């Protein structure tokens with residue numbers, strides 16, 4: 001069975017040394033008042049989280065995959081053996097309330113901490129982690145825009161985990177293009193709405209972990225305009241609660257079926273049929289898309305964490321295997337008493353492992369940096385600081401979502417490769433990580449859509465302002481460390497790439513404005529652009545981590561070799577992974593032209609759709 | 613009445629330890645509360661929750677600063693306060709029992725819960741040594757405990773079965789696996805634990821010094837013997853394997 005140990009050493013390094021989170025949070029009265037910025041407390045919470053995850057969730061990962069969820073004739077769904085009991089323990093230990101608002105029973109811990117908890121849970125059992133994950137999304141949206149009445153009734157139950165939540169956006173004909181959704185809402189005139197329509201692919205849409213499920217549903221109010229400007233957000237409970245919070249009538253929302261899918265078998269992906277179901281407006285009429293986007297940054301970062309968590313656990317298991325598995329002889333022999341040497345000695349195996357390590361550790365740094373920025377965005381007393389953090393989060397969220405899930409999948413596949421044929425066999429667990437990691441690239445907006453969000457909305461539409469701010473931060477770091485011999489090779493590469501990212505942005509921007517085909521140019525470049533962007537961000541983080549590590553080594557404070565490991569992984573990253581930017585620069589420059597092929601000749605269409 | 617529970621911090625069962633300068637080097641290893649002590653802490657909490665008149669539960673640990681973490685865990689589980697005798701010297705059980713006995717007397721406790729066995733050094737002497745110093749009865753390897761007034765009843769394992777006992781307090785009790793299932797500290801209790809008292813004492817105050825010194829350590833190395841059994845005749849191969857397991861490896865009877 002696969003093993004997992006939460007990477008607490010690395011997490012603490014990032015929290016205390018790279019981000020200096022306790023000092024940053026101490027400036028924020030919200031955390032000070034709640035007494036939740038204390039370094040020892042942060043550590044202790046992380047350690048307890050690790051213990052819970054390792055002992056309760058890891059053993060259920062395989063069970064969940066093998067058993068999957070079962071829908072019964074009455075529309076109810078049961079989760080795999082053990083899921084319910086683990087959820088009860090999780091709830092009772094208070095984890096559902098971790099970073100929630102104390103006004104509703106939350107513990108008021110920084111989002112940074114819950115970010116780490118989510119990473120650990122996705123490593124341990126991503127399918128299980130999605131039940132509390134979706135609830136947290138529903139909590140955030142409701143907390144941000146819900147009326148006082150809705151908040152008073154629903155938030156304490158979501159915070160305590162007694163009820164769970166969902167996010168219902170997708171319909172059969174509307175996935176990426178939510179402007180096309182058809183689910184409709186009719187005003188009942190008594191403060192409630194009747195919701196009718198079909199939602200598909202709803203994660204945690206029906207299950208037996210909790211007594212009630214709170215669906216947040218995008219629907220079009222009768223008379224509202226077509227497109228995204230006519231969409232509103234509604235809360236539709238499975239059981240309509242009485243004012244005292246006790247369960248009332250069963251609402252007319254039922255699970256029509258659950259999907260059979262490639263991975264995350266333990267999480268029920270439901271088709272939900274709403275048949276005049278009783279709903280409540282959340283926020284303002286026709287502002288549904290905006291309201292959803294409030295929680296989208298956190299949710300997208302959460303999906304990025306799935307890439308990170310699955311990469312981490314796959315890497316851990318590949319590494320353990322590579323130490324044990326004896327195949328072929330290395331010269332000079334490492335293990336002369338044995339007939340063969342551990343495969344860890346072969347450079348190509350080291351390449352695969354180091355790739356996983358380099359991506360995972362940089363991804364963790366990015367995720368924690370963004371999570372801390374979300375804390376500042378929400379609670380810092382200084383408006384300028386809040387804005388600065390908000391800009392950074394907006395810019396880097398699509399990068400985190402797509403780059404981390406792409407690299408997480410790559411890491412899972414490479415880790416599987418380390419096990420050779422055994423990686424393909426179920427009992428080793430690696431093939432499950434590969435299957436589970438795949439969905440992160442698809443949902444919560446496909447990675448292609450993330451790339452369009454980054455390049456189109458976050459960079460070009462904003463006139464490059466957010467990008468320039470980030471570039472300024474990088475430039476400052478490069479200048480500050482000028483002359484540092486240890487860092488020089490990295491800073492040189494980083495400085496050049498940051499400069500090139502700017503010029504590539506200009507090139508695409510100019511093409512985008514040049515004519516009616518401009519949008520295609522952006523579309524053609526976006527995915528490569530996001531990857532380039534991701535490398536620049538990881539490069540920056542690796543350089544910063546390497547700087548700290550060098551200092552520790554020089555101060556003679558590297559007794560367990562942790563910092564040497566950082567320095568050498570940074571070197572590997574810049575030598576073997578970062579140069580992908582050179583290729584990406586070329587493919588970005590190649591533009592849309594190679595894609596504008598003749599649709600008849602290449603795709604066998606009867607007529608040309610675009611180009612040629 | 614007051615209960616004293618002893619807490620030791622040990623490397624996590626899967627931790628890889630290193631040797632440097634002939635001593636075990638715990639740098640970088642994950643350290644946790646000894647599982648045997650967790651049973652003790654849990655049992656103290658359960659005795660109180662079960663209605664016994666427990667005024668206070670105090671956790672005691674000796675060792676370097678990092679041992680605080682194990683005490684914080686005990687506090688987060690529900691212990692009322694903690695005493696940390698801070699020292700960088702490793703105390704063997706006999707030396708440690710001197711501290712435990714003095715704390716027990718100074719605090720006026722009437723029940724001491726101690727791990728049956730130390731996860732790191734395997735010693736089982738601490739309970740006995742403490743009982744001896746105090747002249748209290750000792751109940752070892754307990755599986756079940758109940759407290760009514762000043763009388764403790766319970767069950768413990770002996771070689772071929774188990775015995776039930778009854779003892780008037782004060783007493784020393786040692787734990788074992790199966791005594792209970794320790795709880796996870798809840799998040800609110802973790803936060804509350806921060807505000808609980810964690811007293812620092814120096815080792816000097818107790819006049820305890822190690823009686824045993826570790827002068828060298830080695831990590832066991834494993835080598836495969838690469839013994840192959842010819843599988844042409846499955847019957848013979850199975851018989852040979854059985855013979856090897858029985859007589860050479862001695863892993864089956």
Ligand SMILES: Cc1cc2nc3c(=O)[nH]c(=O)nc-3n(C[C@H](O)[C@H](O)[C@H](O)COP(=O)(O)OP(=O)(O)OC[C@H]3O[C@@H](n4cnc5c(N)ncnc54)[C@H](O)[C@@H]3O)c2cc1C
Nearest residue numbers: 167168169170174175176201202203269443444445446448
């Ligand atoms: C297991 C699972 C769980 C899910 N959970 C939820 C959930 O809880 N709630 C929820 O609401 N939804 C959920 N979804 C739905 C998910 O978010 C959508 O599947 C996803 O957003 C993509 O939509 P689609 O499947 O309709 O693909 P489409 O929108 O049809 O896209 C197909 C392809 O076209 C590409 N494409 C589309 N438009 C463009 C464009 N303009 N430029 C370039 N490329 C484009 C896409 O990137 C994609 O590669 C889930 C899906 C799955 C499989």
